[in-house]
Structure formats: structure tokens, C-alpha cells
Amino acid sequence: MSILVTGSIAYDTIETPFGRVKEALGGSAVYFSIAASRFTRVIPISVVGTDFRDDDRRLLEELGISLEYVKVAEGQTFRWVGRYEYDMNTAHTLDTQLNVFEKFDPGTKMDGQKYDIVFLANIDPDLQMKVLSACEGASIKACDTMDFWISSKRDSVFKVMERCDIVFMNEGELRFLTEEPNLVRAYKKLQARGVETLIVKRGEYGAICFSKEGVFFVPAFPLDTVKDPTGAGDSFAGGVLGWLDRHLDSSGAVDPVTFRQAVVMGSVVASFTVEEFSVKGLISMSDEELYRRFSLFRKMTDFEPLEKSSLRG
Numbered sequence: 001m002s003i004l005v006t007g008s009i010a011y012d013t014i015e016t017p018f019g020r021v022k023e024a025l026g027g028s029a030v031y032f033s034i035a036a037s038r039f040t041r042v043i044p045i046s047v048v049g050t051d052f053r054d055d056d057r058r059l060l061e062e063l064g065i066s067l068e069y070v071k072v073a074e075g076q077t078f079r080w081v082g083r084y085e086y087d088m089n090t091a092h093t094l095d096t097q098l099n100v101f102e103k104f105d106p107g108t109k110m111d112g113q114k115y116d117i118v119f120l121a122n123i124d125p126d127l128q129m130k131v132l133s134a135c136e137g138a139s140i141k142a143c144d145t146m147d148f149w150i151s152s153k154r155d156s157v158f159k160v161m162e163r164c165d166i167v168f169m170n171e172g173e174l175r176f177l178t179e180e181p182n183l184v185r186a187y188k189k190l191q192a193r194g195v196e197t198l199i200v201k202r203g204e205y206g207a208i209c210f211s212k213e214g215v216f217f218v219p220a221f222p223l224d225t226v227k228d229p230t231g232a233g234d235s236f237a238g239g240v241l242g243w244l245d246r247h248l249d250s251s252g253a254v255d256p257v258t259f260r261q262a263v264v265m266g267s268v269v270a271s272f273t274v275e276e277f278s279v280k281g282l283i284s285m286s287d288e289e290l291y292r293r294f295s296l297f298r299k300m301t302d303f304e305p306l307e308k309s310s311l312r313g
């Protein structure tokens, strides 16, 4: 059981109506790895600069995340500056500094090894493709992306998706990529390119999954405190794939019941991320609260079947 993930390791400066953090630990690979490490072994492939802090390295290692494929390169760690308004479903990017990612080559060291799941978190699609090509044997290949890459490397984004089993995408970015406002049609467009499962992330409205089993909805957990939505999408993917990895059968297959549980788990895990800035909420997630929120989800979405005869008379 293990998941290989490639994505950004970042220092994020974020402003929301509820506060501000400067150069806090973030990045798609970080949120994903912390979330998934709650359920399985995670190996990120990424790069940091010489400014990467020892405390942050220690934190990841203490969570059992293997840093053997995280290179340290001369230069600065990736930086992202973002702002959210009261509608916290949309991140406004103020600045992106790729820094050490400009010249990063993930290599093929992971070639030939068996990883059950490969997740190509939000990063340059050409880097995603290199990692994908080195891990063809994985049972599940999944990816995510964002508008930054859709605008600059649209064809590469499509090429990566065509080779993945599960695509995670934010609702607005899916519309932007497929040039299709209707989500059902957007799924059909991706399906025509070979994508079997599409999980559309909808911020505070939860997620919709399209697959050969049909459509499955999961709400977001209703919280009275949401401070910073950064990383919610990556934590969600970490919860989903971490749970799937833990429950894959020996042939690497996923049954529909496990898939639904995984999607709910993703939503539960993401709820911890948004309660605090940076990774603070995610790392303090307890088993008790995880279990409580998962159980509440069942209660919140369960209802009795309808007797057809009750519609008339």
C-alpha cells in the first residue's frame, strides 16, 4: 500500500476575511500528503529550495511522509500569494513564483517500483506527464490541475487527463477547461477522451462524482468556522485516495461501496483543513472527530424511500 504524489511544496502568503499568514507551509503535494498519510504510506516527488525550513521537514517526516524523492535545489522554494473574499470558493492568485520548479526534473528513479496509486497534484502538466510515464504500473492514476496551467499548457493538461483513471477538478476550472458550462456535458467531453471517473470539487457545496456507476454527491461538512480554504481540494483528494489505497483489493480494484466511503472521507478530511490557516487544522485532526464527522455525514444525507402511492390521493 503506497501512494506516489507529485505536486508543489510551497510557502503560501494568504489573506482571507478572517486573517492573514505569510510564507506558511502549503503546496498541493503537502496538503495531499498530510491528508493521505492518515490512511497510508505517501511518497511525494517534488523540489524545495535551500530556504526550506527544518521545522517543516521535521513535521512532514514525523507524519511518516517519506522525503526521499524531495530534492533540495539551489534557489527559493515555490511561492504562492492568494486572497479570498467573503465568497471563499474562489481563490484569487496574486502571485506565483515557480522558483526551483522552473528547472525541476522529477527523473525516473521511481521507475519499475510498484505504487498502487499515483496522484498528479496541481503542478506543471509536463512534470505530471514525466511522473506518469515512470509509473505506468499503478492500479489507479489520478490527477488535478488549475487555471494557471489550463491557460498556459492546455494541450498538456488534456494529455495527462487522457491517461488517468480519476480526474479531480474544481467546478470553475472544469468549465474553463472543457468550455462547457453544464457539468454533465463537461463529464461527457472528458469521458470521450478516456476519463472514467470525474470528481468535481465545489468548495462549500461539496463534490459531485461522475463514473460508470452513475452520479454520486457528497456535501461539504457544515462548519461554523472557515478561516482559510487553501488546500481543501488537495486534502479532499488525499482523503479520497488515501482511503482507496487502504482498501484496494489484491488485484488493485475498488468496489463501489468503498469508492463512496472514500469520497465522503475526502470531504470529512477537507473540513479540518479549512478550519485553520495552512496545515494546522489538518495535522490536529483526531480519530474521534474524524469518526464523528463521518457518522454525521450519514445522518445528514440519509432519507427514507418514497411510496409511489403517497403522491396521489
Ligand code: AMP
Residues within 6 Å of the ligand: 007, 008, 010, 011, 012, 026, 027, 028, 031, 079, 080, 096, 122, 123, 124, 146, 148, 149, 229, 230, 231, 232, 233, 234, 235
Ligand atoms: P487548493 O486550494 O487545494 O486548490 O491548493 C492550494 C495550494 O496549491 C496552495 O498551497 C498553493 O501553494 C498551491 N498552488 C497554487 N498555485 C499553484 C500552481 N500554479 N502550481 C502548483 N501549485 C499551486
